Amino acid sequence: MGDLEIRPATTEDVPEIVAMLADDPLGAQRESPDDLTPYLAALDRLTSDPHQHLVVAVRENRVVGTLQLTVIPGLSRRGSTRSIIEGVRIHADERGSGLGTILIQWAVEESRRQGCQLVQLTSDNARADAHRFYERLGFAPSHVGFKLQL
Template identity: 85%
Template structure:
């Protein structure tokens, strides 16, 4: 399968990212692949913030994966910096290829490089396959998450 490059996402990647975000039962309900203009201001905010890392995995000129890594300085845990992995998506053609592992390993390595002492993520309760995947990579299901839609 050709060489893989993990790089910062740009405007030209939005369609591929949104298509992957929408390619599951949860994303199909909340994403708008037919109107990409709503994603452009978000990309601008992400790009302007040095603590945000929206990346894509590209193979042979094609975007095949994505994730967002957020670095958060804090006071808890003796002033520890932590990172949060969000919106991990792998193109349907690449699932099972090891690409998800490579993306998560990139995020963990980048978190170390950024001085983080903890990497965390959330996963929707219905994504049981994803939960097994994260546990295989050493993540522990240690907390209960809560959300409030605004």
């Protein structure tokens, strides 16, 4: 993958991250790239929480991918710690390049490093291609997820 760097996201990365979040039919309905104020506030909350890891993949000084990894200590499963992968996005120019695999592998390895016994993620029902991708990486569709909009 050449000169790829995976590093914590910074304030300067927010416009490119939000653009990737909005760059599909689902994201276009949920995101507002024209007003970065709530995203910058969210980045402040994320960077102040040691259990949150918002990272970007950078190549040639350009953000080409992102994901959020959340580490959650718990009591269930004999007091195990789990992680959740969220907000995985790859720049349109990079899709199919293997970058998604590298980002997910980074998240799994970071989860191991932090003592997690389980890595989980959710994916919208409409994202059939993403489901096949996650299954190829060893994730199993083992649960039904529910959400409640507040």
